[in-house]
Structure formats: C-alpha cells, structure tokens
Amino acid sequence: MDKNNKLQILKNAIKSYPDFPEPGIIFRDIFGVFNNITALRAMKDLIMEHILFLEVDLVVGLDSRGFLFGPIISMELDKPFLPIRKKGKLPGKVIQQKYTLEYGEATFELQTEFINKGTRVLIVDDLLATGGSMAAAVQLVKSIGAEVIECIVIMELTLLKGRDKVDVPVHSFIQYDH
Template sequence: MSNSNNNIKIIEDAVKTYVNFPKQGIIYKDIFGIFQNVTAMKAMKELLVDHAASLNIDAIVGLDSRGFLLGPLISLELGKPFIPIRKKGKLPGNVMRESYTLEYGEATFEIQTDSITSGLKVLIVDDLLATGGTIKAAVKLLKATGAQVVECLVIMELVGLDGKSKIDAPVHSFIKYE
C-alpha cells in the first residue's frame, strides 16, 4: 500500500460518524476525530501538503470554519499566504460578498478586498463537499475578485449529493462516501 493510501486509511478510520445529526436522517461525518488522533492529524497534513505542493498556486483560501484549521497547515509548509473567507459580518475593512443557499437556509460569505489581487492563483480548502453550496459561493466570490481558482480541496466528499457538478472549478477529495 502506498504512503498516500496508508494516510487516507488512517484519516478515514479517525473520522467520527454521528447518526441523525444535526437532524433526523442525516449521517454526519466529523473531521474532529482526526484532530484528536495525532497520527491521523500527521497523515492528513501530509496528504494536504503533498497534494497542494503539486499545484501551481499563490495562496491558500480557507472557508469558514473548518477550512481555517486545514488551510494554515498547508500555508505554513508551502510558504504561501492564507486568506480566509468568512461568514457575513466577521471581517473588518472593505469586503466583497456572495450569498448562497444551504439545505437549511441562506448564508453570505465575505472576503477582504485587499487580500486578493487579480490573477492570484488560489487553492480553496474545506473539510467536506456535500451539496456544493458553500464551495460554489466561494468560487464565485473569488472569480469576482479576479482570482483564478486552481482547485478546491476537501478531506471528504459525499458523492451521492453530487455537489461537485455544481462547482465551476476542479475538485479533489481524499475520502468519498456514497
């Protein structure tokens, strides 16, 4: 088994599953089990950094909130800036906004306008791709700033929800659940 496959197995085993959370009928996959297991955290970091290093990127963009845990790991290792995309009202200064629909309502993402320059090649990082709403909004927001979205990188993907088809950028996931 390759080191990459071994690392995927380690993090897959550390992901915790919660049935009927946050509501009845949902099977919730939680990455915090990875953070509670140092071996799994190291495996995840290695996977993220190795994959990101293979891309031609200028910056790492992390999505509120779990992307804030993953993005800086990559940023520090690759010596690339980390740029947050946050929920509305959390960032000071001039911001651009993009509203989007979730399974349970609506939300708005913001990015500080002085953190992005036209032509900047970015990697979007988050923990999970489900229906695609949050990543789709992030891609749209970044493209509106003139940035180039090289790829969207997630730990887990719920392939049965087909969120990848809604995203106007390449998507890479390490673990796929039906």
C-alpha cells in the first residue's frame, strides 16, 4: 500500500466532534485510529517510514496520547521510551518545565535518571495545536543537554501556528486548517 493510501486510511479513522469541549471547537480524536487495526497499522507504517533514517537514542512521548504510540515506535526502533508527564505523576528525581495553556499554566516533568547529555531524542504526540506543550517538552529535554532530533505529531492544526513555537523540526502527517 502506498503512502497516500495509508494517509487516507489514517485520516478517515480520525473522528471529528464539532462543538467539543466548547462551541466553535472541532475536536480531532485519535482514538478512532486505535479502534481500527488497519488504520493503526497505516499510522505505524507512516511513522516508521518517516523516521527510518533518523539517528535516535530515545523516544519521548507526551502526556497522555503520546504514550499510546510512543512505545510502539520505541519497540520498532529497539530504543527505550520515556514519558513526559504532568506535574506530580512521576517518582524519583524529575526536572520541570512550565508552559502556558489557553486558560492558565501547567507543568511537565521528566525523570532525569533515564536521559543523559547528548542523548538523541524523538518527541511524539498526537496533536500540535498552539505549540505550548510541545515547546515545553523540547525545552525540558534540551535542559538536560539532550538533543531533540525531531518532533512527530499525527495531526496539526495549522491555523494555530504551533510549530512556530517549536525550535526543532516538526513533522505532521495530517494537517487541518480549521
């Protein structure tokens, strides 16, 4: 199956919910992909074809949907997986990075015992919207001295220009302009 067919299968499996969580918002839900094995395989294939030649030491997934496909990528690359979680969810020594949400602030944490200076990191998540959480994740990884090779998202809301906040390469498979 070619790349365009895989992209169409993936896009068809993503569910859209108008006016959720509030009027005027169209919520793009990745969970439809996980309920469709053909779409899940297409997503895995697209990701692996894209990152095949990247030199990656560690896969980092963002809380919470990055946890769904980060470990799949990790296993395919035969590299470890490390989560970035919201504040207070990880044991051991952690470092923190605050970021701005639409209505307030949040904090990400990363366990420092599993990542070192010079580690080449691939960051994964399901969606890039305003870019605040992805930019925070990049800064968190860089604060240790690790190198972010690329950020991969399945979907990108291009009108929100989130990639402008992220100072490393970002790859999205599906782009929505609304």
